[in-house]
Amino acid sequence: MKKNVFLVVLLSFFCLHAQAQKFGYVDMEYITSKMPEYQKAQSEMNQFSEKWAKEIQEKFAEIDRLQRAFMAEEVLLTDELKRKRQNELKEKELEAREYNNKVFGMDGMMFEKKKELMKPVLERVQRAVEKVCAQRRLEFLFDKSSDFVMVYTNPRHDYTDYILEELGIDTKPVPASAEATNQNSLTKKPK
Incomplete structure (x- = not known):
């Protein structure tokens, strides 16, 4: 009997302690999609990636060209020249x-360039996350867009807008009626 009472008291204590901890989540993909500096870094990464991929593609195209030339001349080559050309092709493939x-x-x-370009952006986001967590007294903040599976999220615990606000990013869309009013006032001619 004493053992059961102790277990109930212990479970009650843990339940109360768990309720006292605040947690929340954010959507990092959404946050970074709203950051111009992240978009710029992503664009630079794509440029580097395309440039390097093109260089590699050119290397393999050269190897393909050499292989076709070898196959066309193979009948005319001596065994020694064949081995020499095959070795040259293998070396070029290895280099590529x-x-x-x-x-x-x-x-x-690519990894190093990404680290270099993304570091300042991600550090800025991290500072905003830390500040919001301190202000809101959060113990845990999860990333909804990460590999961590969140089966259900209550919007009440979504702190994405607070992070965007801390970063100085406006998330409120311009109402269609206000936009139309601005358009009409610009197109009307004064009488």
């Missing part, structure tokens, strides 16, 4: 693959 890994590999140039 290594360059591809150097650019798009785990710690490649």
Whole structure:
């Protein structure tokens, strides 16, 4: 009996303690989509990616051209020249693959460039998150857009707008009627 009473008291304590902790969530994809500096960094990343992908594609196109030339001349070549050309082709392929890994590999140039371009933006978001959490006394703040699965989210716990406000980003859409009024006032001729 004493054991059951102790267990009930212990469970009650944990339930009360858990209720005292505040939590919330944000949608980082939405937040970053509203940030011009994030869009600019993303655009720069795409430019670098396209440039490097084009370089790699050119390397493989050159290898393909050399392979076709080798196949056309293969009948006329001696065994020694065939081996030499095949080795040259293998070296070129290896170089192209290594360059591809150097650019798009785990710690490649693309990864480093992304880190360099995104760091200031993400640090700014992190400062805003920390400030909002301190102001709202949140213990936990989850990212709704991450791999962390949130089956249900109550909008009452959504702090995305607070983060956007802290970043100085306006999220309120211009009402259609106000926009139409501004358009009409600009197009009307004074009498």
